[in-house]
Amino acid sequence: MIRVVLPPHLRGLARIKGEVTLDVQGTVTVLSVLDALEATYPMLEGTIRDHSTRQRRPFLRFFACAEDLSHEPLDAPLPEAVVNGKEPLLIVGAIAGG
Amino acid sequence: MSTVRLLVGTRKGAFVLTSDGKREKWDVSGPHFAGWELYHLKGSPPDPKRIYASQTSGWFGQIIQRSDDGGKTWFQPGTPPGETTGPGGAPRGESNKFVYDTSAETGAPLTTHQFYDGSQHPWEFKRVWHLEPSLNDPDTVYAGVEDAALFRSTNGGRTWEELSGLRGHGTGPKWQPGAGGMCLHSILLDPKTAGRIFIAISAAGAFRSDDAGKTWKPINKGLKSQYIPDPEAEVGHCVHHITQPRSQPELLYMQKHWDVMRSDNAGESWTEVSGNLPTDFGFVIDVHAHEPETIYVVPIKSDGEHFPLEGKLRVYRSKTGGNEWEELTRGLPQSDCYVNVLRDAMSVDSLDKCGVYFGTTGGQVYGSADAGDTWKPIVRDLPAVLSVEAQTLP
Numbered sequence: 001m002i003r004v005v006l007p008p009h010l011r012g013l014a015r016i017k018g019e020v021t022l023d024v025q026g027t028v029t030v031l032s033v034l035d036a037l038e039a040t041y042p043m044l045e046g047t048i049r050d051h052s053t054r055q056r057r058p059f060l061r062f063f064a065c066a067e068d069l070s071h072e073p074l075d076a077p078l079p080e081a082v083v084n085g086k087e088p089l090l091i092v093g094a095i096a097g098g
Numbered sequence: 099m100s101t102v103r104l105l106v107g108t109r110k111g112a113f114v115l116t117s118d119g120k121r122e123k124w125d126v127s128g129p130h131f132a133g134w135e136l137y138h139l140k141g142s143p144p145d146p147k148r149i150y151a152s153q154t155s156g157w158f159g160q161i162i163q164r165s166d167d168g169g170k171t172w173f174q175p176g177t178p179p180g181e182t183t184g185p186g187g188a189p190r191g192e193s194n195k196f197v198y199d200t201s202a203e204t205g206a207p208l209t210t211h212q213f214y215d216g217s218q219h220p221w222e223f224k225r226v227w228h229l230e231p232s233l234n235d236p237d238t239v240y241a242g243v244e245d246a247a248l249f250r251s252t253n254g255g256r257t258w259e260e261l262s263g264l265r266g267h268g269t270g271p272k273w274q275p276g277a278g279g280m281c282l283h284s285i286l287l288d289p290k291t292a293g294r295i296f297i298a299i300s301a302a303g304a305f306r307s308d309d310a311g312k313t314w315k316p317i318n319k320g321l322k323s324q325y326i327p328d329p330e331a332e333v334g335h336c337v338h339h340i341t342q343p344r345s346q347p348e349l350l351y352m353q354k355h356w357d358v359m360r361s362d363n364a365g366e367s368w369t370e371v372s373g374n375l376p377t378d379f380g381f382v383i384d385v386h387a388h389e390p391e392t393i394y395v396v397p398i399k400s401d402g403e404h405f406p407l408e409g410k411l412r413v414y415r416s417k418t419g420g421n422e423w424e425e426l427t428r429g430l431p432q433s434d435c436y437v438n439v440l441r442d443a444m445s446v447d448s449l450d451k452c453g454v455y456f457g458t459t460g461g462q463v464y465g466s467a468d469a470g471d472t473w474k475p476i477v478r479d480l481p482a483v484l485s486v487e488a489q490t491l492p
Contacts, residue, residue, distance in 0.1 A: 009133055009158055038191065043174050045191025047158040052197050052223070059157040093157045 002033055003088035007060075010048070010091070014041040019088055028083045030062055031074040048091060063090040101491040102447045103168065104455055105149060106463055107136035110481035112151060114169040117476075121453055121467040124476045130172060131163065138228050138442055138485040139169075145236035146489050150255055152226035152241070160225050162193045162241075162255050175255035192257050196223045196241070196249055199262035211245065212274040221245045221265070228442060230285035240311075242282030246273060246299040248311065261311035264297065269316060269333040273302035276336050276355075283441055284340045288347045296350065296365060301336035304352065306365050317365030321354060338381045339441040343390035351393050351420070353383035353441075358395055360420050371420020376407050382444035386469060387452045391419035394446075394454060394470060396439040405436035413456070415470045429473035430464065437462070442485035449490060457483025 001021040011017065022036040038045045049056050056062070061070045065079045065087050081087040104115040104124075111129025130136075134153045142148040147168040153161040163172045175193040198221050200209065213219035224244040232238035241249040241258060247265050249258040273280060281300055288294035293310040296317075303318040316332050326334040336355035343349055352359040352368065356379050359368040372378035377397045386392035395414050399407050406412060410433065413426040437460035447453035454470050457463045461480040466473045 007157075009155065012131075012133070013158075013161065042191045043161075043194075046160065046194045047155075050159070051191075051195045057157065057159060 001085050002028060002036070002082065003085055004033060004037060005088045005090045006044075007091060007093040009093070010044060013043055013047065016041070021085075027075075028078045029075045030069065030072070030078065030089070033078070033089055034074075059094040061092045061094065063092055064088070100449060102449070102453060103141075103146075103489040103491060104445070104463065104465075104476070105139035105141065105151075105169065105485075105487040105489065106457055106480065106483060107138050107151070107442075107485035108457075108461070108481040108483050109135055112136040112139055112153075112169075113477070113480060115463065115476055119449055121447075121449075121465060124465075126477055127169070129481075130169070131161075134161070135225075136484065137225060138487070140229050140231055140487045141489045142231040142236040142239075143233050146491055148231070148236045148254075150229045150231060150239050152229055154225040160194050160196060160223070162226070164255050175251075175253075193255050196226070196243055196258055197260075198223065198247060198265070199260040211270055211280060212272060214275060218271060221247065223247075224279060227281045227283045228285055230287060233287050233289055240285050240287070240295075242285050242297060244279045244281040245275075246280045246282040246302060248282055248285070248297055250311065261307075263307070263312050264305060264314045267305075267314045269302070272331075272333050273299060274334065276300040284337070286340060286342050286347075286350075288342075289344050290347050294347075294364070296340060296342070298337040298340045298352070300338060301334060301355075303333045303335040304337055304340055304350075304365055317361070318368070319366065320361075320368030320370075321359065322357070322370075323355065325355070339383050341383055341385050341393075343385045345388075346390040349390055349419075351383050351385060353380050353395055355379065355401060358383065358420060371416070373416070373421035373423055375414055375423050380439075381441040382439050382456060384444045384446055384454070386454075387446050387448040388450075389417070389452075392417045392469070393420065394444065395423075396444070396456065398438060404438040409434050409436060411435040411437065411458075413454070413466075413470055413473070426466075426470045426473070428471065429466075429475075435460075440484055442487075443483050445486045445488040447488040447490045453488065455486050455488055457486045459483065 004020040100119040106113040111132045113128030117124045137152045139151040149165040151163040210218035226241045228242040230240040237254040248261045284298040286296040295307045298304045305314045321335045322329045338353045348364045350361040358372045380398045411430040414423040437458035444456040452469045454466045459482040463476045
């Protein structure tokens, strides 16, 4: 199972607590994880990637295994530690405010 | 006894304030959607328990929420109340989807507007500023969005379609964003003339449709704006808000960037009625529920200094439809007050003694149960208030 950590706003929107675990078919990529996430929690559609362009929202980042994967191709395979569930994929909101 | 419900949108959630007809004691519920910006909430006139809300975020985009029980519980339209997630009960993300009409038949050719630097820029959806439920159908609701366009849902907010005749009528390339973005912020559904809709955009101006949103015309004759190359141009004016009395909907009032205006002919022409206001810059304008010539504004010092003159929070009321204004100060802070009152943050109830309400960027919501003669803070310490809508319930 793939583990995903969402920012608090999106956990509230999806009415979940803690991590999400997803069954992802085929190659595990950011794209396939987001597809599985939105299929399970359709209210998250449009919140991580734009409804129309399907691009990552500018103030969100994808981290895993201490690496920033935000600028990697969406269909690039995720690290083995994410695939085997040892590490989560982190979806992180940019820091802002005062 | 009647009840008044105030729907308050703030930078960090929504609040519902409720009182009986005396409007002395208020119950406060919230924050709903804590941490999110709630640009606007508004109830359906034929079904006041039906409330639509625009929940938005610079990080996570646009969410439409709906309540069918007067704001106690909320759900994304398309999801039955009480259900959460998972196969079979999953909410549909379609209710949050606002996609501009780019079809050759109805959406083309307009695909750009003027950007800050004068270049042409493609339309990009950012958020819903204003929701306007139909006057007679609880399932029909209009949404004014940034970048400026008008959308409509006829299924209770489950899906949205652009009324692209507005964006496509020809002047779009001359529209440009104001400091707050290029937003469609005012929607008035005419209660007497079927199919007539007024909208206003910052910074484009006011527009009217007489065929339920299919075609539009600019209605800005008489507006003068020194900050655009041609001060009397057909479009380009930074209209901040428009309102109309329900009993006399051909009468319109406008708070422009600078200038308070009125039109007696459904927007065909406008006349300045700033009169003796100490400054005619401001954002809100509203009209008494029973007196079409009684209107309210909150003058703000200037476009560079978004706070009241002299640190004194004053509502100005005209009982003559403009030009002659009286300051209303009883109960409002008269020193060291440097808040702003944003364009959708004033509303009136429809009780016999008309109630008037407004919220500030300092988090106060003030109310008057005597048409503005005296004021009291209902709440003092909310997040910055973006919008206030009053519902009068039997």
